[in-house]
Amino acid sequence: MSHVAFVPLTGFRLREQEMAALGMSLPGLGARATAVGQLPALGLLTLAGGLPDDWSCSYHPVDIVSAERINEIVATRPDLVAVSALTASVQEAYELSRRLRQEGITTIIGGLHATTSPAEASQHFDCVVTGNAESIWPTILADHDRGELRPIYKAADTPGSHQRFSEPDKWPLPRFDLLGDRPHRFTLQTQKGCPFACEFCGASRLLGRFTEKPAARIRDELAAITAIRRRPLIELADDNTFAGSRSSDELLQALSDSGARWFTEADWRIGERPDVLQRLAESGCLQVLMGIESIVFRYPGMGQKQSELARIVDAVEAIQSAGVAVNACFIVGADGETRESIDRLVDFIERSPFAEVQLTLQTPFPGTALYQRLQRSGRLIDNRDWSFYTLFDVTYQPDQMTVEELEAGFRSAVSRVFNNAACDRRAAIRDEIWSRGFSKKGSATCPS
Numbered sequence: 001m002s003h004v005a006f007v008p009l010t011g012f013r014l015r016e017q018e019m020a021a022l023g024m025s026l027p028g029l030g031a032r033a034t035a036v037g038q039l040p041a042l043g044l045l046t047l048a049g050g051l052p053d054d055w056s057c058s059y060h061p062v063d064i065v066s067a068e069r070i071n072e073i074v075a076t077r078p079d080l081v082a083v084s085a086l087t088a089s090v091q092e093a094y095e096l097s098r099r100l101r102q103e104g105i106t107t108i109i110g111g112l113h114a115t116t117s118p119a120e121a122s123q124h125f126d127c128v129v130t131g132n133a134e135s136i137w138p139t140i141l142a143d144h145d146r147g148e149l150r151p152i153y154k155a156a157d158t159p160g161s162h163q164r165f166s167e168p169d170k171w172p173l174p175r176f177d178l179l180g181d182r183p184h185r186f187t188l189q190t191q192k193g194c195p196f197a198c199e200f201c202g203a204s205r206l207l208g209r210f211t212e213k214p215a216a217r218i219r220d221e222l223a224a225i226t227a228i229r230r231r232p233l234i235e236l237a238d239d240n241t242f243a244g245s246r247s248s249d250e251l252l253q254a255l256s257d258s259g260a261r262w263f264t265e266a267d268w269r270i271g272e273r274p275d276v277l278q279r280l281a282e283s284g285c286l287q288v289l290m291g292i293e294s295i296v297f298r299y300p301g302m303g304q305k306q307s308e309l310a311r312i313v314d315a316v317e318a319i320q321s322a323g324v325a326v327n328a329c330f331i332v333g334a335d336g337e338t339r340e341s342i343d344r345l346v347d348f349i350e351r352s353p354f355a356e357v358q359l360t361l362q363t364p365f366p367g368t369a370l371y372q373r374l375q376r377s378g379r380l381i382d383n384r385d386w387s388f389y390t391l392f393d394v395t396y397q398p399d400q401m402t403v404e405e406l407e408a409g410f411r412s413a414v415s416r417v418f419n420n421a422a423c424d425r426r427a428a429i430r431d432e433i434w435s436r437g438f439s440k441k442g443s444a445t446c447p448s
């Protein structure tokens, strides 16, 4: 029997010291960071579901790479350690791999960063998988068993791959049981990617073409979750849930039948779709994360998502009137941003009806069109490595400000948007929305 240890690098990271201190002191930011840090690593749980019978596995989320955590992994005597990491934590993943390889353990990495930078990642890991690893996982394990593991595998559906794309209903069921008592929230993916290609977005296309899962398959995954927890809290790991051509009815019915309460990401146009609005709250949806993005710059690639702010706000109000909270996400620091425009954004947010707000710095993740554009024009800051790609640290030269001015402006915005009074105001909005939503669902249970 062979053993694989699955290790996701979890948690938020901040480099700039004043921003880190601010993040610690603002409860609104801290609560979201904790929630995100606790989300299960769905990709690794899916690989666990695809193991042959002669492989065992264990799951070890790592917030900080420490001797204690490494000893815990080594104690399982793994033949293989499979790691997932985001750009901001990838250097920690490299260090983890270095220390595991010193113990004679074979390491493998996948995910978005490894997909965009396989040559870099292969300097630190025995094996790198680009794209959706599920489709090539059996080949990797068979090669490992024969002692013929290759340094880089291109999964089906990634550029340059010649493998046949395996259909989503053939993907293995994620092993949610590996989470034990850990999860406050579960994750479930009903689609991969997005039909749009916003310039800054790494998730939309890099891992493969836009794909939607059949409703029957989603029901199977919901059943696997509800077998562990009745009325679970689920965060859909989708990039844009209702953006494809499938019927919303089947998806919403499956979620409704499961009894789950759920969150997702979608674009504002669902606020103009009666088929979604009428059933969203009664299906158990609590909140939709929605990218409104920059108020000073129109990103290429946003397609039909690009619209006037007033129309977007109307759509948000329609969603919230239907009993579902909207977490409105804004990007600070796009071309054209000034200290004055940052203040204007915060003034707008303070007057807005949004039930929750997310504010991050524009971040040119590798593989995105934004990264290529800033790199071509020499605007990436050389001495800021991947550990600065946190969404809260400046990584490029703004066009209208100095780096220090953008940092100060962002800190000022965060202080205003996430102070206690602003968070209390939005909490009151959420309570009012959810009381309306629960009356549709016929439940009196508070989601928090």
Ligand code: SF4
Pocket (backbone or CB within 6 Å): 193, 194, 195, 196, 197, 198, 201, 202, 203, 204, 239, 240, 267, 291, 302, 305
């Ligand atoms: S709509 Fe969202 S998921 Fe789709 S490309 Fe734009 S940012 Fe990415």
